[in-house]
Amino acid sequence: MKEHITISQLSQLMNVSVHQLRYFEEKGILYPSYTEKNQYRMYGLHEIYQLSHILLLRKLNVSVGQIEECMTSYAADDYNQLLEDSLQRVQDEITNLKLLEQFIHKVLKEHHNLTHQDNEYQIRLLGPRHLKLWFAFERDQELTARDLFEQRPAPPQLFENDLHYLSDSGQVKLCYETTDMTDTADYMLEEGSYLYKHFSVTEDDEIEYEIQQLERYVTQHQYKCQSKIILVEKSYLSMFDNNKLQYEIQVKVK
Known part of the structure; x- marks a missing residue:
């Protein structure tokens, strides 16, 4: 029984397109474990964890170019700071969304009152x-x-x-x-x-x-x-x- 999976199977497992996986390889941040004679790219557990790492960083809005730097030179403190910065951005976005929600409620309420005057x-x-x-x-x-x-x-x-x-x-x-x-x-x-x-x-x-x-x-x-x-x-x-x-x-x- 094979221990590795194809790029198509990795795509299904991690819910990411084959095109995206090829792009990560092109940018030098995710390579297959090996390539078979028929040119099938094969991936093991190491690549799955590596891809999980990449997808998390992308979710934190880290650019693909910066991800390579993260994976080659970041220490624990660097990742901690990266997460804290991302958290602050998320909190700022939540604040802005709450303000937008209040404004929408205000406009709807005033328009409702207007239509009943x-x-x-x-x-x-x-x-x-x-x-x-x-x-x-x-x-x-x-x-x-x-x-x-x-x-x-x-x-x-x-x-x-x-x-x-x-x-x-x-x-x-x-x-x-x-x-x-x-x-x-x-x-x-x-x-x-x-x-x-x-x-x-x-x-x-x-x-x-x-x-x-x-x-x-x-x-x-x-x-x-x-x-x-x-x-x-x-x-x-x-x-x-x-x-x-x-x-x-x-x-x-x-």
């Missing part, structure tokens, strides 16, 4: 929000792609964040939410009851119209404003309607 004014209790200033521009200035590009650095994950437009002395302050503490934030929106309305637009003039409508609504219903009007751009919700931008207009009331 009638674009009417409502009152909502909001917690404190800390904002960082991106840049300011004149109220009658029309923003362009060049304006956004030249204002560096841009917010992290631009357009995954809600962009807040705050009016101040004839200017508009374009801000984004931050988790930084109060002393590093440029603005803080206080906790309280906010009158708000969601709307979508295709032209900037429609935004000015909504601001005027909110001011009229506040007067008619005798609300006392405790903040300036806040315009929030829901950039990520615009994917549900490619032709319109989604906004929310807010003001703290009593």
Whole structure:
């Protein structure tokens, strides 16, 4: 009974393609135990363990070129460091995936809430929000792609964040939410009851119209404003309607 197996059998045993095994041989990291007269490559237990080692290193994103170095010169401490580095990369990826999961939940929840609203004014209790200033521009200035590009650095994950437009002395302050503490934030929106309305637009003039409508609504219903009007751009919700931008207009009331 033969102790060795063919390249095809090794492929089946280790769940790796014959092409990949030939590639490893070409790169000098896995050779057959011997080659029969009929040119069949034969592999024994030593090659199986060696292949297991190679596949583990590939799973750790070690390049084929580096694997040769690992197998010829790495000591135990080197492998330990390699595993620790790989672990850190995996943990970073998990963190990023969790953040992505939270963002997807946020978008789905906001879209669900949006589809169940009638674009009417409502009152909502909001917690404190800390904002960082991106840049300011004149109220009658029309923003362009060049304006956004030249204002560096841009917010992290631009357009995954809600962009807040705050009016101040004839200017508009374009801000984004931050988790930084109060002393590093440029603005803080206080906790309280906010009158708000969601709307979508295709032209900037429609935004000015909504601001005027909110001011009229506040007067008619005798609300006392405790903040300036806040315009929030829901950039990520615009994917549900490619032709319109989604906004929310807010003001703290009593």
